[in-house]
Amino acid sequence: MKNGPLLFLGLFAAFGLSWAGLALGTSLQLGSLAPYYDQLENRAFPERAPGIASRGKLVYQDLGCAACHTQEVRRAGFGSDTERKWGDRQSYARDYIHQDRLQLGLSRVGPDLTNVGGRLKTAGDVFKLLYHGTATMPAYSFLFDERPLHAEPSPKAVAVVDGHEIVPSARAEVLAAYLLNLKTPADYPVEKAVNTVVAKKEEAHK
Amino acid sequence: MTQAASNAVSETDTTARGPLVLLLASALGWLVVSGLLAIIGTIQLQAPAFLSACSWLTYGHTQALQETVFVYGWAANAAFATAVWLLGKLGGASLRGLGLMKVGIAFWNLGLTIGLVAIILGDASAVPFLQMPAYVHPLLLVAYAAIATPGILAWTGRRQQATFATQWYAVAALFLFPWLYSVAQVMLLATPVRGVAQAAVEAWFAQNILTLWLVPTALAAAYYLVPKLTGRILSNYDFAPHGFWALLFFGAWTGTRHLLGGPLPAWVPTLGIVATLIVLFHYLIIALNLRAGLSLGKGDASLGFVAVGLIAYLLGGVLDAVFSFGTFAEKVQFTYFPVAQLKLALAGSYSFIVFGAIYYFAPRVTGIAWPSPGLIRAHFRLMLLGLVVTVVSLAAAGWSQGQGLLDPKMSFDAIAAATHPWLLAAIVGEGLTLLGTLVVLVHFIRLQVLAGCAGFCCSPVALEASAS
Amino acid sequence: MSAPASRDPRNSGSLSDEELLHAHEQAVADKTDDRGSYKLLPLALLFVFSGLIFFGGTYLNLFSGHFDSKIFDERILPHKVDTTVKLDPVVYGQKLYESLCITCHQPTGLGVPGTFPPLAGSEWVNGTEERTIRIVMNGLKGPVTVKGNTFGTVPMPPVGPGGQNWTDDKIAAVLTYVRQAFGNTSGPITEERVAEIHAKITAHTDQWTSDELLKLP
Numbered sequence: 001m002k003n004g005p006l007l008f009l010g011l012f013a014a015f016g017l018s019w020a021g022l023a024l025g026t027s028l029q030l031g032s033l034a035p036y037y038d039q040l041e042n043r044a045f046p047e048r049a050p051g052i053a054s055r056g057k058l059v060y061q062d063l064g065c066a067a068c069h070t071q072e073v074r075r076a077g078f079g080s081d082t083e084r085k086w087g088d089r090q091s092y093a094r095d096y097i098h099q100d101r102l103q104l105g106l107s108r109v110g111p112d113l114t115n116v117g118g119r120l121k122t123a124g125d126v127f128k129l130l131y132h133g134t135a136t137m138p139a140y141s142f143l144f145d146e147r148p149l150h151a152e153p154s155p156k157a158v159a160v161v162d163g164h165e166i167v168p169s170a171r172a173e174v175l176a177a178y179l180l181n182l183k184t185p186a187d188y189p190v191e192k193a194v195n196t197v198v199a200k201k202e203e204a205h206k
Numbered sequence: 207m208t209q210a211a212s213n214a215v216s217e218t219d220t221t222a223r224g225p226l227v228l229l230l231a232s233a234l235g236w237l238v239v240s241g242l243l244a245i246i247g248t249i250q251l252q253a254p255a256f257l258s259a260c261s262w263l264t265y266g267h268t269q270a271l272q273e274t275v276f277v278y279g280w281a282a283n284a285a286f287a288t289a290v291w292l293l294g295k296l297g298g299a300s301l302r303g304l305g306l307m308k309v310g311i312a313f314w315n316l317g318l319t320i321g322l323v324a325i326i327l328g329d330a331s332a333v334p335f336l337q338m339p340a341y342v343h344p345l346l347l348v349a350y351a352a353i354a355t356p357g358i359l360a361w362t363g364r365r366q367q368a369t370f371a372t373q374w375y376a377v378a379a380l381f382l383f384p385w386l387y388s389v390a391q392v393m394l395l396a397t398p399v400r401g402v403a404q405a406a407v408e409a410w411f412a413q414n415i416l417t418l419w420l421v422p423t424a425l426a427a428a429y430y431l432v433p434k435l436t437g438r439i440l441s442n443y444d445f446a447p448h449g450f451w452a453l454l455f456f457g458a459w460t461g462t463r464h465l466l467g468g469p470l471p472a473w474v475p476t477l478g479i480v481a482t483l484i485v486l487f488h489y490l491i492i493a494l495n496l497r498a499g500l501s502l503g504k505g506d507a508s509l510g511f512v513a514v515g516l517i518a519y520l521l522g523g524v525l526d527a528v529f530s531f532g533t534f535a536e537k538v539q540f541t542y543f544p545v546a547q548l549k550l551a552l553a554g555s556y557s558f559i560v561f562g563a564i565y566y567f568a569p570r571v572t573g574i575a576w577p578s579p580g581l582i583r584a585h586f587r588l589m590l591l592g593l594v595v596t597v598v599s600l601a602a603a604g605w606s607q608g609q610g611l612l613d614p615k616m617s618f619d620a621i622a623a624a625t626h627p628w629l630l631a632a633i634v635g636e637g638l639t640l641l642g643t644l645v646v647l648v649h650f651i652r653l654q655v656l657a658g659c660a661g662f663c664c665s666p667v668a669l670e671a672s673a674s
Numbered sequence: 675m676s677a678p679a680s681r682d683p684r685n686s687g688s689l690s691d692e693e694l695l696h697a698h699e700q701a702v703a704d705k706t707d708d709r710g711s712y713k714l715l716p717l718a719l720l721f722v723f724s725g726l727i728f729f730g731g732t733y734l735n736l737f738s739g740h741f742d743s744k745i746f747d748e749r750i751l752p753h754k755v756d757t758t759v760k761l762d763p764v765v766y767g768q769k770l771y772e773s774l775c776i777t778c779h780q781p782t783g784l785g786v787p788g789t790f791p792p793l794a795g796s797e798w799v800n801g802t803e804e805r806t807i808r809i810v811m812n813g814l815k816g817p818v819t820v821k822g823n824t825f826g827t828v829p830m831p832p833v834g835p836g837g838q839n840w841t842d843d844k845i846a847a848v849l850t851y852v853r854q855a856f857g858n859t860s861g862p863i864t865e866e867r868v869a870e871i872h873a874k875i876t877a878h879t880d881q882w883t884s885d886e887l888l889k890l891p
Contacts (some may be wrong), residue, residue, distance in 0.1 A: 004361070007369075007374060007377065008381065010451065011381050011382060011454065013455075014455045014458055015382055015385055015386070015418065015454075015458065018414070018459050019389060021459065022407070022409075022461070022462055022474070022477070023389070023399075023406065023407045026402075026403040026406040026407070026474060027393075027399045027406075027407070029403075030401055030402060030471075031400070039761055040761065040765065040766060040769055042773070061332045062328035062329075062330065063264050063266050063267075064264055064265065064266010064269065064270055064332070066266070066332060067265055067266040067269045067270075068265065068266075070540055072469050074467035074539075075746065078466075078467040078532070079467060079539065079611065079612065080611065080612050080613065080614040083614035084614045090467075090469070090746065091468070091469040092469055093401060093402045093470060093743070093746075095469060096401040096402045096469060097400065097401045098400075099400065099401060099404075100400055101332060101398065102401070102404045102405055102408075103332065104402075104405050105540075106334065106540065106544070107540055107542075107545070108540035108607075109251065110618060111618060133254060133255070133258065134254075134619070135254075135619045135622065136618050136619055136621075136622040138250070138254040138255060138258035139255070139258055140258070140264075141258070141259060142259060142261040190744060191744055191746070193756065194742075194745055194750070194753075194755055195744075195745065195746055195747050295691055296691055296694075296695065366692070368695050368696065368699040369695075370694060370698055371698070430694075433689055433697075434689055434694065437689060439689075439698055439701055440701070442715060443698050443702060444701060444702045445715075445716075445719060448723075466748075470746070471739065471743050471744070471745060472738055472739040472742075472747060472750070473734075473738035473739055473740075473741045473742075473745075475748070476733070476737045476738040476739075476748050477734065480730040480733055480734050483726060483729065483733075486726060487722060487726055490722065491719075494715075532748070
């Protein structure tokens with residue numbers, strides 16, 4: 001290889017091809033995905049997150065929750081995602097079309113959060129979890145404020161510590177709103193029809 | 207490292223002393239920080255309560271900081287030094303544009319510091335290997351242009367028409383990094399692509415930080431050091447171009463293999479798996495070409511580092527291929543196992559080969575030999591032990607975690623309890639690595655102090671810079 | 675490994691940078707020298723590379739879903755599936771009924787005596803398809819007799835064009851629902867039948883009167 005320009009062209013081709021295939025290719029193929037309009041519900045899915053949940057997503061991102069939690073359900077038969085009741089169905093590209101900063105995550109030190117809004121019922125559940133932590137999750141006590149207790153503790157208080165009540169800060173509130181809003185809609189007919197053939201075939205074999 | 211090895215000091219070596227020493231000093235400094243953060247992060251995984259009251263050092267932050275410091279602090283600074291020095295050496299003329307390079311180094315490290323503060327303050331971008339916020343990266347890109355200029359000038363102005371594999375790999379690293387980096391800034395930070403296409407772009411970028419930048423830099427050093435230190439030309443060298451192009455054309459597609467089972471169309475991960483398999487051809491040629499450098503325990507200290515690095519590189523390639531296929535990927539996806547694989551690539555093959563290069567060229571650049579062979583041996587042993595302990599225990603932790611995740615009845619508390627002993631071992635491994643880094647940092651400072659003395663008072667350790 | 679020439683740098687302790695460049699350049703150029711010992715290797719490597727490409731190509735063909743954007747399970751290849759969404763007109767009609775008609779005709783379909791006529795057992799609902807379609811499409815005004823009682827104080831607004839702008843399939847669905855709910859047992863009304871009537875009455879914009887409709891066969 002004595003030819004400098006040729007080397008340069010080769011580098012450019014190698015780089016450009018992989019970019020065109022993986023970065024540009026996926027963007028072009030998936031960029032035109034539209035929400036699925038459900039006639040019965042008279043609504044389009046997935047729905048956009050309300051503003052407070054979008055603000056909560058920024059907190060999720062800032063704290064780096066994605067370092068331990070994923071937000072994708074793998075198909076039944078690949079891993080135990082559906083057996084663990086993380087979702088009724090696998091996640092599809094369409095579920096994420098409204099997201100401008102994806103939080104898929106790379107590690108499952110903690111459970112998947114795709115449908116956590118269906119498992120944690122109230123903001124109180126989220127606050128308790130955030131304040132106390134678990135054996136595997138740190139307590140995020142800095143998301144809570146301490147207030148002198150005058151009479152009855154506020155309904156949102158997670159604890160009362162010698163004359164002070166611990167109440168969620170604004171960050172905890174929006175984070176809870178975000179988490180409670182995490183729910184995937186019912187199956188999309190097209191994706192469901194295309195991706196269920198194997199399961200049927202396997203059942204037929206049994 | 208011996209006196210004999212450093213007596214071949216030429217003018218090419220010493221002219222670049224200022225910027226190269228600056229790069230190495232920053233690289234080693236950042237490596238210490240990265241080592242500290244790695245220990246903190248692993249402790250946080252093992253005991254979640256550790257530092258949990260500290261809002262700016264959640265595990266998410268620690269992990270983002272460690273990754274950023276390692277890649278943009280240690281790996282980048284060391285890669286620039288290695289690539290520029292190699293191109294200068296093989297170009298055959300003194301390096302030009304060194305003043306500009308110094309300014310670039312200062313701004314690179316300044317930008318990195320700003321980025322780290324931003325991550326601490328909660329402004330992380332949450333993109334793997336691109337954690338610093340969008341406003342920091344353009345500064346780094348401009349600084350990079352200044353740093354790379356001497357390397358590019360040395361390539362275009364080379365005295366010999368003939369080129370060597372080291373030059374292809376070094377030029378590839380220097381050219382491909384800014385392309386990759388700027389494309390990622392546009393597609394992920396400035397105008398992020400929406401939806402899951404972003405995951406594909408992220409995977410493509412994160413993999414190619416390794417495949418198109420750090421790996422070529424390390425291989426450039428290995429292709430130079432193995433024949434230099436063994437005194438033999440490389441075996442089956444006529445296949446080297448095939449190995450080079452196989453890495454670039456197939457390796458660049460391997461990133462998306464991690465997305466198997468996820469919300470991307472099946473072809474995206476499948477393409478990554480196929481590329482990971484075909485790139486084995488590249489590893490085969492590296493093994494053929496550099497097999498003289500694979501033998502441990504004989505000859506020069508640099509060669510020992512290169513040997514460990516190459517073994518880690520080949521092992522990593524085979525592991526990547528095996529664990530990309532669904533049957534195995536299912537068992538380790540989302541666990542510590544891929545973390546161990548990444549460690550093997552970054553702290554194993556990359557760091558070891560580049561340390562081999564640093565031990566080779568730092569004395570040539572400074573003009574005097576390393577003061578203490580004992581410290582080199584100590585560093586080598588600590589770093590090797592640290593690497594083996596960390597990678598093996600993380601892989602074991604990941605395997606047990608993967609088994610636990612596959613069993614729907616196993617709670618996360620039970621999974622964590624099973625991984626804790628291994629994580630404890632990983633903490634020890636990270637500690638050994640950090641100790642090794644401190645040793646080489648002290649040694650490097652001693653080298654510079656001695657060189658400084660030599661410049662002023664002609665210490666007997668100093669060698670004639672003109673001796674050739 | 676052989677070739678013990680005195681200038682051969684393989685035998686010297688160290689290589690200078692020029693020697694390094696030249697010796698390797700020579701190694702690429704002088705393949706003829708070592709033909710005997712290296713003959714098999716290029717073939718073997720070519721074999722390995724072709725093997726990898728062949729395996730990779732086959733794998734890609736089998737497990738990429740042929741680059742289909744809707745295939746997420748890599749074991750599936752593109753195949754014909756019926757992806758048109760078939761709604762049960764009764765379920766859909768009920769949704770529609772509950773979104774609009776329920777206000778006047780009530781959840782029971784009994785209406786409000788004296789104001790809104792009942793649908794349950796109504797001779798209009800269970801009568802000819804054409805009359806019911808026309809009523810829903812354009813609405814109804816003036817006095818009307820249902821099950822022996824006279825209504826007409828409040829006109830029925832049009833649900834089709836000029837009113838709610840419901841499409842033919844929606845009108846068909848809601849009629850199908852109404853004709854089998856509340857104890858009614860009449861047959862379903864198809865979208866095609868609605869479209870047919872719709873085409874006939876495009877010129878008519880006003881609400882119908884009971885007399886106009888009764889003139890129809």
